[in-house]
């Protein structure tokens with residue numbers, strides 16, 4: 001039986017008990033569908049911090065319309081407390097399904113338990129949580145961030161295999177405590193670990209934002225005269241860093257090798273222009289798959305615990321080829 005129908009029945013039963021009459025039975029629908037039969041999805045988005053995020057939001061809104069799903073959309077402005085508030089609102093409104101992209105990995109158990117107790121299925125999209133109790137959510141749809149970091153690191157290892165001296169790397173991390181920041185850092189570090197001449201000399205968060213990427217890169221350049229490589233956890237921070245590098249009189253893509261993750265249009269343009277050197281892709285186009293999952297969990301169907309997005313990597317030449325058809 002669909003979870004919506006179950007909740008509707010439970011709600012109807014409660015109405016019956018309260019009214020002390022059987023008259024309300026059969027035509028009461030206090031579920032979230034507003035009476036028009038549409039599935040109602042409450043979605044809590046991280047924010048609007050990057051080109052990736054903008055493309056992800058567009059994908060989710062368009063896919064919901066296409067699937068005939070009523071979307072209640074909330075932008076948390078990169079704050080966990082806002083996401084928790086939004087989820088509690090969705091529970092109160094008795095939406096059919098809740099989906100969200102958790103800004104950080106930790107601290108979700110209480111609110112997820114509240115959703116579970118209310119009988120509302122939760123889908124994680126884009127970012128994961130570190131909850132030990134996997135029954136708190138139905139599935140996680142998103143990328144393998146460790147792999148993205150590893151692919152970035154492996155490319156660098158290959159490029160520097162003939163280098164004899166030290167290769168000084170600076171790292172612009174994503175939002176502190178977020179799954180993509182934790183995992184990309186881990187994957188990259190693992191990939192370069194066997195090469196003692198590849199050294200991360202500075203690593204700091206730029207919160208996945210352009211302005212912060214620029215500012216942190218300025219500090220890196222001041223503190224470290226010999227930076228050979230920048231690894232940025234997303235395109236936007238890399239794009240911000242370009243300004244700092246140019247202002248410091250260095251040539252991005254030549255004096256400093258730049259590796260990023262995402263492959264949004266602006267990033268791909270910088271790669272095609274020779275300012276970036278390599279991008280590991282992370283697809284934001286999760287909307288259609290998410291809506292499929294929403295329909296399935298609403299209908300009470302089993303779904304895989306983990307659904308991974310397909311991704312590739314780009315060199316400068318590949319970016320030139322791919323750019324004209326890039327959708328985001």
Ligand code: GYE
Pocket residue numbers: 049050051052053126127180208233234235236261262282
């Ligand atoms: O890489 C970054 C965004 O969670 C995968 O969040 C996402 C990341 C993406 O701000 O640009």
